[in-house]
Amino acid sequence: MKSPIAVVVLAAGASTRMRSAVPKVLHPLAGWPMLRHVLESVMRLKPARMVGVVSPGAKAVAAAFAPHPTVVQRRPLGTGDAAKAALTALEGHDGPVLVVYADTPLITTATLRRLVEACDRAKAAVGVLGFQASDPSPYGRLIVRNGGLDRIVESKEADEAERRIDFCNSGVMCLQGTLMARLLGAIRSANAKGEFYLTDAVAVARAAGHRALAVEGDEAEFQGVNSRLELARAERTLQQRLRLAAMEAGVTLIDPESVWLSADTRLAADVTVEPNVRFGPGVTVASNAEIKAFCDLEGVRIGKGARVGPFARIRPGSEVADDVHIGNFVELKATRMGRGAKANHLAYLGDSDIGAASNIGAGTIAVNYDGYGKHRTVIGAEAFIGSNSSLVAPVRVGKGANVAAGSVITEDVPPKALALGRARQVIKKGRAGPLRAKLKARAAEAKRTRQK
């Protein structure tokens, strides 16, 4: 593309059908706020300018645009009016201006680029993205003639021949920057709702003798989100894209439909993912690692050949080195596990550093919280932490040390030392019977009391 691009992201629309206190474009999709998907797609075009249009008081939405600037559309007077609100921010820009929608999050960079390039090649004043609609009835139809976009006919105003056209208007538009102010200024609000429709820029441009064109994209990219159902549908489309990309990169998803990915999940070739895994944001998994069924991972780098799960939960700030084993009912949080370390069963290891080749017994708890502060547990390499131990942080267990099963460790354990913190076993012969008799009587008594 010759000239620098500018992008306007319209994010001032209402969202009553969401029935939500949260602004629509901040609802998450694949782990990101909806808005971020559009931002990522347009930023890959390396635009010279980017401006968001928000409604008055929408501070959270404006914040989600940061570091990009936003302007406020003062009154909800339609998409044409919203685009006009961005004009000041575009002053002096004479390249193409893309207008996209924050609530149409599935648009891809490639499709936007095709539009810009087509406008550039054809020196079009206006370009519109269209799509073959499986059900065209709700959409405006794009009337193409001689390779150009002749006009857009609203569904209600279409005649019978036009209604048979299934090439529909997505709303996404590319305007020639030098003409934009004039085109938008010429749009009128003489319609039922009294709004200014950006779509009318096509008619305005054509009337002024400019060229318009339409470029086709895939219908799936233009799914808008106006309700929770549409949110779920967009999520589904996005998940299918992410799953397919993972499989094409050499990842085995045993049951792709049951694996939920974030937009930034990175899985290397020959990673295997069993059914029912959720990848929250910020997960990277190296080759030959295996993520077994029923895992919930977020904010973690997992090394080569590691085995995770089933039923593992990894929270942000964790590092899992090569060949580590994390087993069932184990929780990591800001936990670093060195190469070949193992925590195979029922354990909470928050805020811990665990040395290479160490073994963490079943039921081990890193006692990282005292009600006021969080503290770290630091375990050296080749340590052996006996089952059901409590490591009261801050505490260090040295390299090659052993902690006996069932111990409460409140002081540092030197390297190669053995630490115990448990009571000696006592046997009371024949005492189970009398104890049981007592407990049984107590239960019977309690039952009688309840019945009274």
Place this chain on the structure above:
Amino acid sequence: MKSPIAVVVLAAGASTRMRSAVPKVLHPLAGWPMLRHVLESVMRLKPARMVGVVSPGAKAVAAAFAPHPTVVQRRPLGTGDAAKAALTALEGHDGPVLVVYADTPLITTATLRRLVEACDRAKAAVGVLGFQASDPSPYGRLIVRNGGLDRIVESKEADEAERRIDFCNSGVMCLQGTLMARLLGAIRSANAKGEFYLTDAVAVARAAGHRALAVEGDEAEFQGVNSRLELARAERTLQQRLRLAAMEAGVTLIDPESVWLSADTRLAADVTVEPNVRFGPGVTVASNAEIKAFCDLEGVRIGKGARVGPFARIRPGSEVADDVHIGNFVELKATRMGRGAKANHLAYLGDSDIGAASNIGAGTIAVNYDGYGKHRTVIGAEAFIGSNSSLVAPVRVGKGANVAAGSVITEDVPPKALALGRARQVIKKGRAGPLRAKLKARAAEAKRTRQK
């Protein structure tokens, strides 16, 4: 509707294709016995009478009808005969009589109401619910003429023109109460199976000069359940209904297909449900609560802004107040958690009362069972239970008290006291090496023994 309605629910059919020792209509759907779905739908019509028809010896089915009465169809002589069995129970009733099927559980109140109202308006002796079948071949066709139901043609007996009709008989019928006995009495069993078909009431009524009519419903409502596969299909339809209703009410279901709801699940607006959650019966979730992935909830009220899961399991009788946090691998059962209380990691808290703003450490166990009776653990507000503690119930921990990590608590802890029940740590310097040598030798010896 002017006259009071009566309802007959036919539940005497066989269920050999289920291959089950459990009567078909008691198999669960969305957490309720199949039969209950029909009962709930018809009860919303506020019928003056409701009678179930069961087969001889079907005590469990009759019990599932309670408090509504049932009659027994002595021999399996068809639907017409089954309806006749209900006549005694309807004596004196002169309003409309709806006949529905316990194994057609997806029928809605709205559709039934439309049938009754249409019959009422048209003063029809018989009304039938029909549907546009995607594959009409197995069904009787409804022949409509001049706005009335002319007759029902069985699939086998349909001529070519009739076979092209896709308006099909659901079997659900509304009979004028004053005529019902006469109509049913006139049905004959001169057919291949020697059975009395309720469907024939239409022909009988028409032959006697009465008016019949058909009202259309959605095919999905008439799915019958005769096999486990059909049971799974009905479940799927029901789940889609429940999910859609939740989303329309403002609930975010990130992956709707992976959320399993009970018929009585109540989720407020701006509740978020992550993938893979199962709501058993009796769950209510207030607004802004978040149910994370992999939760299994049943019989619990969850307050506003609470965060539950991932991997939480809540069993019946629990109350989770506003702003409570329940984390991974935590089980509640008849547990009451006060406002803002937290149990974030690996804990079993059966039969406990946990005061507001208390913190339950990782690995805490409420020891509620002694082999004979269940006992309660009562924890005051702002208490801090150290990790890996065992609270041997019945026991009380006072307000603002601390329990040290790894303690076994067998006696009440006064408010603001510190309780410890753990051994002091002992360090044996340099002893890990010799211990490991011993364990290694033992393992080698065991291996040799196994090989012999």
Place this chain on the structure above:
Amino acid sequence: MKSPIAVVVLAAGASTRMRSAVPKVLHPLAGWPMLRHVLESVMRLKPARMVGVVSPGAKAVAAAFAPHPTVVQRRPLGTGDAAKAALTALEGHDGPVLVVYADTPLITTATLRRLVEACDRAKAAVGVLGFQASDPSPYGRLIVRNGGLDRIVESKEADEAERRIDFCNSGVMCLQGTLMARLLGAIRSANAKGEFYLTDAVAVARAAGHRALAVEGDEAEFQGVNSRLELARAERTLQQRLRLAAMEAGVTLIDPESVWLSADTRLAADVTVEPNVRFGPGVTVASNAEIKAFCDLEGVRIGKGARVGPFARIRPGSEVADDVHIGNFVELKATRMGRGAKANHLAYLGDSDIGAASNIGAGTIAVNYDGYGKHRTVIGAEAFIGSNSSLVAPVRVGKGANVAAGSVITEDVPPKALALGRARQVIKKGRAGPLRAKLKARAAEAKRTRQK
């Protein structure tokens, strides 16, 4: 079938599109390597001989064929050449020879049998399995005339009429053993790729005046696997088959799509499986057992009326007797649980024998590993293991014995004895306040340090 059958399994194909270091035919499907599915299907035909064709150096693939022999196709010169490589191994065999593909794992025994029988009846030199393709464009078309297979037209060479044919070539072939060497020898490689195509055996046979025929199978059986996406699709088809078979056998799958089965999973009638369960290889479940949501089971026999889950993880070598209860966050591994034994909450019971009617408290850990060897825990019948206990194996707890909650058990407990291994509780009145003040100050200090 009159004559003994021989089978050639072609497994020498490349698999670059898998992007995997693992040979394609060893990727798992329903818990088995892909190759095994084909082997199981053909072995049910009880062939007199079975030979695999592998590529040079494919030791792992050859090993997966064991005990069946393999031959090496030296250079990748096409399927005709691969089949030729098997000729030596078939010397003297004069019955039919089936040629199947290791990367077409969904083929069924019944379909193969129909092909062999049709060839036998018609005394055909060559028989081909075909299918009605939903999209025929990529496939060769089978031109059938007078009940015989006239020829196979490659898609590219098909004329307009032939392109409309949707009866397509699966590649699976049955050759008359006495003619096979001659037919394969006559195939030429005069084509774009310079390969020998097995498909050409039809033309060769017809040219020599022999009879050829085509037998139709279901398209789903001929799905080939060349990429991770196709692997996932084959898995899906296989899972649907397995789920349907389970339901037809009287198993309730509440949400079939969320239940993942292995090829060898055996579920009895009136087993109920809740949503989100993964059955790894080697699981058998007896009637009336209930597998609740979110379970991961592998290598276990589960008895009648047992209740497992939710959130249970059972690993290989386990035996769960009738009426056993396994609850949430419980892991078994080589664990034998006697009739009516219960482990309902958070427990790791690796390498244990648990007697009938024993109760294992919440948080119990069988300490089976000391860093070098694995040891067994043996618990007698009717024992009661208090919550949060650690049983340091090897150790025995006698029949009817009680272990107090929170105990570390390092020595055998005699029958009917009571064992304790825990510290006495100490109360320090009013000490929670000062402790908290200290912890709070420490947290404040740490915060200051971090900010510096």
